[in-house]
Amino acid sequence: MDKTEQKLPELEFRNETIKSLVSRLTGKDVLIVTDPFNYPKVKDAGRCAVAPDNRCEQIPVIKSGPFYERVIAVGGCAALDIGRACAVGKSIIVVPSILSTSCISLDRSVIKYGGVNRLEKTQLPEKVIICMPDLMDMPPAELEKWCQSGFGDLFTMAAASIDIQHKKGDLSIEAVTGNVGECFKAIEWVINDFDGYNETSVKALARFLHDSSLVVVVRDDSNLNAAGEHLLYHSLLRLNPQYTSSRPTHGQIVAAGTLIAAAIYREQTGNARILEAISKAFKKLGLPLTYDELSKAGIEKRHLQEGLSDIKHLGSHLGDYFKTNDFGILDRVFSA
Ligand SMILES: [Zn+2]
Structure with missing residues (x-):
């Protein structure tokens, strides 16, 4: 059609x-x-x-x-x-x-x-x-866990846009934010308006997920919602048989990858805007920002190192970085 x-x-x-x-x-x-x-x-x-x-x-x-x-x-x-x-x-x-x-x-x-x-x-x-x-009938802890995962997955569009621009050789902030304006609007909404996992935020999340799905449909381009952080997700699942579908959640894993990609972006461009916005939003949502919080979700530092090594050859912004850099950036992101 x-x-x-x-x-x-x-x-x-x-x-x-x-x-x-x-x-x-x-x-x-x-x-x-x-x-x-x-x-x-x-x-x-x-x-x-x-x-x-x-x-x-x-x-x-x-x-x-x-x-x-x-x-x-x-x-x-x-x-x-x-x-x-x-x-x-x-x-x-x-x-x-x-x-x-x-x-x-x-x-x-x-x-x-x-x-x-x-x-x-x-x-x-x-x-x-x-x-x-x-x-809304879900136990509050379950609702929080799954909606938090949804927000984590939504924000991978930021990392995916960095990935696309990395491949185009133009990492300007205008290009990166311009590809996925909806995602950055959602990040702003979380920073300014999110006040817990309630009916309002559930509806907002559904709307954001719906609109971001349609961006993929209209552009006919799934590269916009999955890049290195999803490669990392698949690699971590393969390398860690103890990971289940609910611990760590999909959103927690891809959020960690998004955070690392945003930190790499800051080092590559000197622009901290994306990393700062994402960190603020993650904090409000309860998504892991430190080694401690990652560990509580079941994700250890060595898992990330093994996963990132595993995706180096697969051609992504996230993986490419570790071809020539050590894992020091992980400490710069996750050491509170
Ligand atoms: Zn996903």
């Missing part, structure tokens, strides 16, 4: 539960794709496929079942990724149950082939619906 004809999804906030929403939207031609956690909420609404993770093997199995024309994907990123992959050429509504990563409104999915995650084009959702009661 011509990009200009592409109808972008709207983000809707509903004051009803996932259970009630899905039973209202369902029909004979609907396939519900969800995860084990949300399955009890939607199992009575119609035909369900349960996707516990994002492994590719599930897709042909789900697609070969009875005919369906519409998909409702309910859950965290894996369920939304598999839902979008099963909806190619059909229509899909996504109902994110947590806001832990910037995947919610994308037209692509992260799918695992063998042991390797690959980002591939799938189906743009028709609508993205957030059921506020389900989100």
Whole structure:
């Protein structure tokens, strides 16, 4: 389809539960794709496929079942990724149950082939619906953990923009901030207006994640939301089998990479604006800023050193730096 004809999804906030929403939207031609956690909420609404993770093997199995024309994907990123992959050429509504990563409104999915995650084009959702009661019913510590992760993932756009400009050979602050104005607006919002993980900040986060997803869709360029910090994430997960999907969170890991990239940017350009803004925002959000805080999240200094060594050859702003520099910058960033 011509990009200009592409109808972008709207983000809707509903004051009803996932259970009630899905039973209202369902029909004979609907396939519900969800995860084990949300399955009890939607199992009575119609035909369900349960996707516990994002492994590719599930897709042909789900697609070969009875005919369906519409998909409702309910859950965290894996369920939304598999839902979008099963909806190619059909229509899909996504109902994110947590806001832990910037995947919610994308037209692509992260799918695992063998042991390797690959980002591939799938189906743009028709609508993205957030059921506020389900989100606000989460225990406060859980809500904080997952929303903090979502903010961490959102701000990787700053590092991704540095990465793009590094490759273009123009690290001017105008170019770096200009690529991802939405992200810097979100950082400003956190610094000035964030006052805890409450309904207002949950809605603001959903809006930011949605808008940043659409930037990727419109520009057709996923390089804008994932660069060296995501390479570091994948490397750390591979090198540290003790890392789980909830400790450290995706957002905590990529936030550490973003902070290092912003510190490298400061050393390369003498401009501290991005590092300062990101540090202020992280402080308010409770994202790790020191070795101590990283360690509490399960991330040790030696993990970062091993991960950064591991991504040196992969061609990113973050990795390239460590081809010719030692790890001294880590102490300059994380030694409180
Ligand atoms: Zn991410």
